[in-house]
Amino acid sequence: MTKETITLNLGPQHPSTHGVLRVLLELDGEIIVDAKPDIGFLHRGLEKLAEYRTYQQILVLTDRLDYLAAMSNNFAYVLAVEKLLEIEVPKRAQYIRVALVELQRIASHLFWLGTHAHDLGAMTPLFYALCEREDIMDIFEAISGGRLTPSFMRFGGLAADADSTFVKNTKKFTDTFSSKVDVYENLLTENPMWLSRTRNVGMMSKEFCINTGISGPMARAAGIEWDLRKSNPYSSYEDFDFAIPTGLQGDVFDCYMMRIREMRESAKIVRQAVDGLPESDGSPIKAKVNKFPAGEIYHSIESPRGELGFYIVSDGGKSPARFRVRPPSFVNLQGVGELMKGRLLSDAVAIIGMIDIVLAEVDR
Amino acid sequence: MGVTKLGGATVITDSLDWITKWSQRNSLWPMSFGLACCAIEMISAAAARYDMARFGMEVFRSSPRQADVMIIAGTITKKMAPAVQRLYDQMAEPKWVVAMGACACSGGLFPTYAVVQGADEFLPVDIYIPGCPARPEALIDGLIKLQQKIKRDKVR
Amino acid sequence: MTIDTLTEKIGEYIKESDSFRDEVTVTIDRDAIIPVCCILKEDEDCSFDFLSDCCGLDRLPETPRFMVVYNLYSLKYKHRVRIKVPLEESDAEIESLTPLWNAANWLERECFDMFGIRFTGHPDLRRIITPPNMEGHPLKKDFPLEGSDTK
Numbered sequence A: 001m002t003k004e005t006i007t008l009n010l011g012p013q014h015p016s017t018h019g020v021l022r023v024l025l026e027l028d029g030e031i032i033v034d035a036k037p038d039i040g041f042l043h044r045g046l047e048k049l050a051e052y053r054t055y056q057q058i059l060v061l062t063d064r065l066d067y068l069a070a071m072s073n074n075f076a077y078v079l080a081v082e083k084l085l086e087i088e089v090p091k092r093a094q095y096i097r098v099a100l101v102e103l104q105r106i107a108s109h110l111f112w113l114g115t116h117a118h119d120l121g122a123m124t125p126l127f128y129a130l131c132e133r134e135d136i137m138d139i140f141e142a143i144s145g146g147r148l149t150p151s152f153m154r155f156g157g158l159a160a161d162a163d164s165t166f167v168k169n170t171k172k173f174t175d176t177f178s179s180k181v182d183v184y185e186n187l188l189t190e191n192p193m194w195l196s197r198t199r200n201v202g203m204m205s206k207e208f209c210i211n212t213g214i215s216g217p218m219a220r221a222a223g224i225e226w227d228l229r230k231s232n233p234y235s236s237y238e239d240f241d242f243a244i245p246t247g248l249q250g251d252v253f254d255c256y257m258m259r260i261r262e263m264r265e266s267a268k269i270v271r272q273a274v275d276g277l278p279e280s281d282g283s284p285i286k287a288k289v290n291k292f293p294a295g296e297i298y299h300s301i302e303s304p305r306g307e308l309g310f311y312i313v314s315d316g317g318k319s320p321a322r323f324r325v326r327p328p329s330f331v332n333l334q335g336v337g338e339l340m341k342g343r344l345l346s347d348a349v350a351i352i353g354m355i356d357i358v359l360a361e362v363d364r
Numbered sequence B: 001m002g003v004t005k006l007g008g009a010t011v012i013t014d015s016l017d018w019i020t021k022w023s024q025r026n027s028l029w030p031m032s033f034g035l036a037c038c039a040i041e042m043i044s045a046a047a048a049r050y051d052m053a054r055f056g057m058e059v060f061r062s063s064p065r066q067a068d069v070m071i072i073a074g075t076i077t078k079k080m081a082p083a084v085q086r087l088y089d090q091m092a093e094p095k096w097v098v099a100m101g102a103c104a105c106s107g108g109l110f111p112t113y114a115v116v117q118g119a120d121e122f123l124p125v126d127i128y129i130p131g132c133p134a135r136p137e138a139l140i141d142g143l144i145k146l147q148q149k150i151k152r153d154k155v156r
Numbered sequence C: 001m002t003i004d005t006l007t008e009k010i011g012e013y014i015k016e017s018d019s020f021r022d023e024v025t026v027t028i029d030r031d032a033i034i035p036v037c038c039i040l041k042e043d044e045d046c047s048f049d050f051l052s053d054c055c056g057l058d059r060l061p062e063t064p065r066f067m068v069v070y071n072l073y074s075l076k077y078k079h080r081v082r083i084k085v086p087l088e089e090s091d092a093e094i095e096s097l098t099p100l101w102n103a104a105n106w107l108e109r110e111c112f113d114m115f116g117i118r119f120t121g122h123p124d125l126r127r128i129i130t131p132p133n134m135e136g137h138p139l140k141k142d143f144p145l146e147g148s149d150t151k
Helices: A046-050 A055-063 A070-085 A091-119 A124-144 A164-188 A192-198 A206-212 A217-221 A252-275 A328-334 A336-340 A345-355 A359-363 B016-025 B037-046 B081-090 B102-106 B136-152 C003-013 C030-042 C104-115
Strands: A006-010 A022-028 A031-038 A295-303 A306-314 A322-326 B002-006 B009-013 B069-073 B096-100 B127-129 C014-020 C023-028 C050-058 C066-073 C080-087 C093-095 C118-120
Touching: A022 A336, A022 A345, A031 A336, A031 A345, A046 A055, A046 A322, A055 A070, A070 A091, A070 A295, A070 A306, A091 A124, A091 A164, A091 A252, A091 A345, A124 A164, A124 B037, A164 A252, A192 A252, A192 A345, A206 A217, A206 A328, A217 A252, A217 A306, A217 A345, A252 A345, A295 A322, A295 C014, A295 C023, A295 C080, A306 A328, A306 C050, A306 C066, A322 C050, A328 A336, A328 A345, A328 A359, A328 C104, A336 A345, B016 B136, B037 B069, B037 B096, B037 B136, B069 B081, B069 B136, B096 B102, B096 B136, B127 B136, C003 C014, C003 C023, C003 C030, C023 C030, C030 C066, C030 C080, C030 C093, C050 C104, C080 C093, C104 C118
Parallel strands: B069 B096, B096 B127, C023 C080, C093 C118
Antiparallel strands: A006 A022, A022 A031, A295 A306, A306 A322, B002 B009, C014 C023, C050 C066, C066 C080
């Protein structure tokens, strides 16, 4: 009897690859000997397209990058352009932006929680998490007109000012959200099946994360205390009081706990932002922008997936000469091949889940 | 349709076509084929608030052999197109295709080198649902239109 | 991070330096990329242990045509630096940074895919996000947006 490995294709159409990801697995029975992610199935040429669109039009394209966190993409992009243009954003707009982006972080983590739990066999959290997410989608729709792709940020502020309905609905959401997270934790955190599928699976060391360029909740799960909102604050984040959770061994369970805790912290930030929302001082909620100076800038934010950055090279024209997206999911996905080696096939699903991958951001 | 009584039991008679089409349209099993952003709205449509299960469509099958309708939710890129073609070919008859979202209908926001400008470039599409992304209500509306189309057309 | 500090550490390698909107950029020769990155990574005052990004730039019609742009970040000091390396069109090759950072692996593959810039010493330099049989490198300025084939 000879010992041979078989090559198995996981994806690009597969319920647990969260989009069109293909992983070429070499298996010795159930054990993964080698794993090579193959990407590019959602490459739409966005960076090239941006060179043919005006800066204002590119905003709409950024929604479609990481489609689970469209507000964060908008945010990172407008901050980068505002840096280029040296525009001052009114304090009120900054606070509303923070509230929206943190709500978006909660929505993104909720979707992740539901789908990740579903991959590992737990169907109930999916329906529960999507319920709360719909409340956030309602808030977004009321303020911006769009659920998934709001395109609400503008250079110098926002498309429109927030009204009392936004404040009321957001407060109502944050009043009850913590108890909802308790329900999710009740279902999963001490569940022996959940623990056996996630504990000690896909462990990452700090050195591995830094070397591979991993950022976001994955890096924090490995114990790296790094969050761009604290280390390089932007848009008044220094005014808010929130904690940065860190994990111990960077396994799938720690990644899960990071995101659960981050949801709670984000709810706190949202509440502080709407409670302390400065009154409008009469200045317009967005800036009039006509000229773009030549130069290059890079600005990054802490998106739900990690360091999301935009590198824009301007030659003074209406469109950028180069529009580069620093995609957190793309860089985080690199390490996955190493993490899967020596594990079982079912662990591959858990490890792909822990990255919280969005293929549109990976492939652009 | 005829309704008669036969020895105490109520018997409904109709053409085989009608009964076949009735059973097909009320239990359309979609293939889980989310490509991009529209997939999120498709999943929201299957979740508690919009609830596609009311129409018999919550049973998303991963395997194309067991699915009736392929909801192309998202952008088809040139790298992905052969896989889409293969999945369509693997589906058993009768099968339908719904193009959900602007990208699946016509390439959407992306007139670039990497994107196929609409699923109908290489697949026969039955229903087009515009939107970017198409709202869950729009998806359900499109699927109801598909049900009406199945009722209207010749049996497949 | 200031230009003065960088001049102190890697001054002999810097061809040009710039500070725009509080961001520091240095331009170096391609032969200097490995020594410069080693110094910036290991030096106590710099401590640039994180490779944030590596991308390409096509400056057609200017010469040299290509630029490879590296973005380094220090987790300890929370500062950034941008390193740019100009490359001629006829000789678009540079040493790979994969021995220093694994993060460079896919980032350099993407740069190759989009611009055709070759990274010597890279363990697996092939296309990553475009189809493997694609011709041309899409982010080059002379590549049309709609592509050159019909299907």
